[in-house]
Amino acid sequence: MNKPAFRIGTGAGFSADRLEPAVDLAKRGALDVLVLECLGERTVAFAHRDRMADPRRGYNSLLERRMRALLPACRAAGTTIITNMGAANPRAAAERTLAIARELGLTGLKIACIEGDDLTATGPRDAAMMDEPGRLSDVDMPIVGMNVYLGVDAILPALQAGADVIIGGRLADPSMYLAPLMHRFGWVDTALLGAGSLVGHLMECGMQITGGYFADPGVKDVPDLANCGYPIAEVAADGSAVITKLPGTGGCVTTATVKEQLLYEVHDPAAYLTPDVTADFSGVNVESVGPDRVRVSNASGRARPERLKVTVGFDAGFHAEAGVSYAGPTAIERGRLACDIVRQRLEQVHGIADGLRVDLIGASSLFATARQYPADTQDVRVHVALRARNKSVAETMLWEVESLLCCGPAGGGGFRGAITPAVMTKSILIDREHVTPHVEVLIA
Template structure:
């Protein structure tokens, strides 16, 4: 039976590059998928594109492509990625030029159409039940989670690299399977199974032990050299999840179960643009070292409603941190917090909310803090969401001033002020989102 080998090249924007190079070099892959977008990532990318129309794509795009393109070209491995973020066409043009620079005849396609900022205004935000237009000038971006249709079309047009923006994460993996096996777009069972494969691979090392590891409870071998996963997928959509034999990490039934449950609300109804996947009858069986067979997924017709990630300006974050160590460090840290709050009292009308904490004592679970705890060191952090940049800047300045105007022994102060991008969700009818692809060629790939 024909099988497709499909690998995960990244699970988020800042993921390691070396495991992807390893897969590209010796993984004998048909496809290598880079999933690099989160909700806030694309809103920030839209901001960057507003400042510079030639930007707005993944900042690691060039490094990743320089590292893997020669291996992929030599081995016949094709690439699908959402590293186009807010500007897939500019990203594709860059990869086209890189390929030519390296002497490769790589065929590069851009998939566009997920940007729906011009038609989101009348649609309600789930968080507020108000139309997106109510955000006014605070509205920054609106990107629909598109399905695999135009990615498949680009692959059918013999693209070696397909770059899109806000596609659904599993759709990046589903598209090569639809293309390779010729699945019908109403074959709900196979679409559901392909979505399962995509969901298991989309977070890369999360399924090979990276996010799984917990020393003494869930030990993972050679985690420093953790490899990224790959799937051997058969024409019926069932698959074996594995990794390269010499790569670090592990693939087990337990690692696969944790990833299967990741971000799943109702396992019988996992809403995707192409299908509503049903994972409720999925089976996972260890069939060899680092080899887990997954089967039993199915699906039903998609809802024809697409999720939209809406980004909006939500003020400014001002933050400062300073460390205290040795005897009585907790009391000195608390005094430092009291001093900062007292000195910022005149800023209250410019502050939406504030938070002060002692990292190492109460920053993660403040309601469960051990009152008798006497750590050897703590780090005071004070942060506030502010109306304007000036107030946010002052937050950090007041913390930094504790060097000489606060408790004894403070050190290692840091400060920052940055714009906050909030994220909201909406639904948009699928017929309002029209995607397409274009192949970068000659004048279509400007410098």
């Protein structure tokens, strides 16, 4: 049977991704499914902190704006939305979406809420770490949340129930793409699950495959990057797919953009682990089949991992940053003197030396620990970063950097300082039998 290609679009590739190109895609893309992937490991931990502060929160802070803009367009086009914007509180996210749907008059819209990923109350407290020595109980910080990565098993029942919008928490990124493909094409073979996971892997970071995170003037020029379009995958029943984007949008889809994303955050290309399959990207073919159209094929897969990954988030106290700038002749020398003064005073006067880093932006910062490169600039910024469990320690650091204005080298200006909450995450593995996802459908 020769079924037509299944069209999946990405409408967000991370928590703060753009909205207006997603609305454009929802309206013009003739999509079967629109996926909004909005979770990183640390995003979930921060969401748990939000939920602790207010039990009605803990979901993506842009959910309301996104749903308000996308629900009408997706309903008009018959497009199913799948998202992990529920973060640490999928129930609240689904209820908020229900209220928005009713407000917009979208009567009968089916909103599926997937729960069961949150193991904060029940998860093992002293499990061995997944990829480093030690156990969870060795960490001297309060746990804020534990979430297991849910795969297609959790999403398929929502599709079978005919949901228009599917909202979960820690849904694995590629699974949000693979599930609707399995639902459409009836895939069960592991090679096809690998192929569908490749589609998900390529699409899950949104514009990173349509020209975002790619441009390098002179060698990798990207047209109209400011108006970059989100990607579309046209997936065939045999698992091959064409990656493309809407006409009239900025960006580009080339074999180069696709290849860079093919191995993004991948270690062994022959063993990419998801909850659903051990995907094999090592034999993937990437070919240009037209302007902004690249075909990928020949992905494969083997049996899924026996156990599931769990992200554990901890309250790590505070992250503090402060800076002051120097410009003109001898800017580097004055900046270096300021760096030395800050280090000396924080240690000698306040006993703060651990968890401290001082950079001189413009001379040496991002690559400071990698290599020394020659610097020739008249515009530098002292940047001081500190991690502290105690907020008053963070405040002391900001105070010391600000004091450079009157007490430091000549001509310093532009002090800014900020203290933000910090989280830390660790990974453990859990047996599948301890995980029971469930779906509830709310009807507007």
